[in-house]
Amino acid sequence: MAHLICRCGNDMWNGKSPNDIEFWVYSDKTMDSLSFEDSIPFLSLCNKDDYNVWRCPECGRLYVFDEKGCVKSKYVYKPEE
Numbered sequence: 001m002a003h004l005i006c007r008c009g010n011d012m013w014n015g016k017s018p019n020d021i022e023f024w025v026y027s028d029k030t031m032d033s034l035s036f037e038d039s040i041p042f043l044s045l046c047n048k049d050d051y052n053v054w055r056c057p058e059c060g061r062l063y064v065f066d067e068k069g070c071v072k073s074k075y076v077y078k079p080e081e
């Protein structure tokens with residue numbers, strides 16, 4: 001569980017599960033490496049996330065982290081409109 005203060009000032013928290021803050025992004029290469037014949041696909045994905053993304057519900061900014069538990073985001077995207 002962590003907090004992240006968005007540049008707009010909104011305090012985001014991922015402590016509630018499920019939540020609308022945190023997203024997991026998988027590359028096509030990672031998805032191809034998984035067997036979809038697995039009876040529990042979610043377990044196959046648990047340690048395969050390539051990027052962890054937080055989305056601010058107030059301004060829509062995306063904070064992209066490339067390592068689990070990484071404190072500093074690698075990229076920050078702000079919607080143009």
Ligand SMILES: [Zn+2]
Binds near residue numbers: 006008009010058060
């Ligand atoms: Zn924000």
